[in-house]
Amino acid sequence: MGVVSRVHRPSAVRREQRAVRSVIGLALVCATAAAVLTGCSMQEAICGGGEYPVVGVGGTGSACVPNGEEPPGGYTRYPAGKVPEHVDDEWDTYWRTHTVDKDGHTVELPEGR
Known part of the structure; x- marks a missing residue:
């Protein structure tokens, strides 16, 4: 019968693997902290990437339009400086x-509308 040999990893390889795991862990912690501190994870965008919000003329309706396209009939762009970006922000x-x-x-809309 053959001799069973053990495969030993050199300690340098194990140290390198631990270092890689540490760097990945640190990066995840930093990304999570940045999201929490900036509020990114708590604010839902009004529109998705590549879109802009428009308001319904004469009402409170709104929609999202692809960048480069004009608003559909019955909608218009928000006035400059008064565009909502996130749900429940000042302009929303x-x-x-x-x-x-x-x-x-x-x-201003009449009450109850």
């Missing part, structure tokens, strides 16, 4: 009670 909340009328003016 504002546009729940305001709209853009057919003449392009920002108006």
Whole structure:
């Protein structure tokens, strides 16, 4: 019968494997901390990548339009500087009670609308 031999890994290889695992672990911890500290993980975007939000003319409806395309009928772009970016941000909340009328003016909606 043959001799059973053990395969020994050199200690340098084991140290390198531990170092790689440590670096990966540290990177995951840093990425998680950055997401929590910046609020990225807690804010849902109004539109997906490659889209921009539009508001319904005369109402509180909104939609997302692919970049480079014009808003569909019945919708218009939000006024500059008043574009909601995340759910429940300042402008998302504002546009729940305001709209853009057919003449392009920002108006407050009557209560209950």
